[in-house]
Amino acid sequence: MLPKWRFRPAVFAADAANPELALAPWAGHRQFLYDYVRNIRPGSFLELGVYHGCAFFACCQAARDEGLDWMRLTAVDNWLGNDNDGYYGEDVYETFLAVARTCYSGLAIHPVRKPFAEAVSEVAPASIELLHIDGCHTYDAVAADYAAYLPKLAEEGVVLLHDVFTERHGSTRFWRELSAGHPTLLFEHCFGLGLVFPKGDRLYHHLLQLGLPQLAPWYARIGHLEMALAAARRDAIPSPQPIETPAAPQDETRVAKATEQAARSREQAANWWQTAMECQWRLDCLDSPPCSKA
Secondary structure: OOOOOOOOOOOOHHHHHHHHHHHHHHHHHHHHHHHHHHHHOOOOEEEEEOOOHHHHHHHHHHHHHOOOOOOOOEEEOOOEOOOEEEOOOHHHHHHHHHHHHHHOOOOOEEEEEEOHHHHHHOOOOOOOOEEEOOOOHHHHHHHHHHHHHHHEEEEEEEEEEEEOOOOOOOOOHHHHHHHHHEEEEEOOOOOOOEEOOOOOOOHHHHHHOOOOOHHHHHHHHHHHHHHHHHHHHHHHHOOOOOOOHHHHHHHHHHHHHHHHHHHHHHHHHHHHHHHHHHHHHHHHHHHHOOOOOO
C-alpha cells in the first residue's frame, strides 16, 4: 500500500550557503517537491537544467531528512546557459558544488556537466523514478528533452515540467499536448509545475484519492509566503557602507519596514501551516472507515 500524504514543513539548509535559492522562480514549488519525495520515496531523481540548484537541493533536503541515503540524485547541466535564457559564469557551477559538498555530503549526488543530448547515454533504461525537465523552455527543446529521456523513465515514473502555465514559453504548449494524452496534475503558481504520468497511472490515482489537486492552492499559498519571507530577510540586510559613514535615515527606515514585513510573513506562514495540519487530519480521514454511531 502506498503511504498516506504527510505535510512536513521544510528547512532548506542550502539557503544558508546560497540565499539566492529561496528567491528563485522555482522556490515556490520547493515545499511540494519536499513533501513528494518524503511521501513517495522515489529511488532516483534526475534533473535536466539545474542552474543554482533550487529544485535539486529541495530534493536533496527531503532525501536527507527522510534518510534516503540510497536515493540516486543526478544533476545534468552544462552550467553555461543557453541562447534562449542567457549565459552565466563559472561561479554558478562552483557554488553548486560547494553547496552540495557542505550541506549534503552524505547523499549519492552525481553532477553530470554535459549537454542533455550527450548525458542521456550515461543513464540506464527505465532507471529514473522522478524526472525533472527544466532546461531551455522553447517548444522544440522541451519536446526533444522529453523524447530523449522518456525511455529512461521507470514504470510508474513521474515527469516534472516547470514553466507550463505561462504563455511566454513554448513549454506551455508542449504541456498542453502531453495533458491531452496522459494523466497529469498541475500547480499553476510560480509559472506552473506539471506532473506527467506517462508510464502507468497507479500513483496518479492514489494522489487523486489523497486530494492532491485540491491541495494545489495550499501549496501555492505556502510557496508565496516562503518567497515573501525570503525577500523580506534579504531586504532587511543593510547595504555595506564605509565605517566612517553613518547609515542614512532612509536606510534605517527601509530595514525597519523589511524587518516588520518579515515578522508578518512568519506569522502568516505559521498560521498557514496550522491550517495545513488541520487539512492533514482531513486527509487521514480519507483512508479511515467512517465512525459508527453507538
